[in-house]
Amino acid sequence: MSSLKTLTDLRHPALDTLVENRRCFATSQAELNIYDTQQYAEWVSLRFDAPVLTSMVTGKKVMHLEGEPAFEFFPGQSLVMPAGGPMYIDFPEATAENPTRCLALALSGDLIRETLVLLNEFYPRAETGETWEMDHPNFHFSNDEGLYQTLLRLVSLFREEHPARELFTRQMLRELIVRLLQTQAREMLVERAAQKATSHRLAWAVEYVRSHLHETLSVEQISEQACMSAPHFYRSFKNELGLTPMEFVTQERLRKAKQLLCDPDRSVSEIGMEVGYSNVSYFSRVFKQQEGVSPTEFRSKK
Known part of the structure; x- marks a missing residue:
């Protein structure tokens, strides 16, 4: 199966520069930029005229954004920036043998607005008065599987010389925008669930889940807490x-299990019980399916 690293590998090895060497693939709705850096550099300035999704592929960056503390940027993570938002970037580990690679997808503002109109009309948010908006500047998050697979397909489409590439990418870009909006909504709801719980049914459900992880949970049980029918709550x-x-x-x-595994005095079975898994083998299997390593392997890497 292809990875972002494989799909973004150079077709030709020649580089124009060792710092933020750029390859570009464009359609009428977006511009895909792939940047490679092969030497140490500091405070490299970058900004885009359109809203942009940047996603790390290899290596490590340190990002400096206006009004925010610096943070490390790793593969598997993405950042959404508004049009014109300045970025200043350090490359502390970039070498020719281990380059730092990042993709930056600049998105048409018109396409974002069209997608927001469709979402608000056909898939309104749960609470009256709330609308879909891409309104969280400098949104930094970890990719989930759905978003990662969408990025893979988009990069592949941009590089494919297909006569219908414009049509294909437009549909995939819409999907990407929807997934970004859902990711933003999820992160904001989880982050602010405690403050919003008394006035927002899904926030109440999030808080209920968090405080009852050790128990057996079902959609019916959670939906009852949110004062919604099970089908409506699920949708x-x-x-x-x-x-x-x-x-x-x-x-x-x-x-929560990953947090508890940092305590060497807690057994894997004890942690599994605390987060709702009475069977340690099942806990280990689910953990490995989601994280790629067993609980014991995860702990040994810490």
């Missing part, structure tokens, strides 16, 4: 957060 949750209620339960269980 609203999936529409707004981009994953099902039970996928969210698993995500939260494993998030």
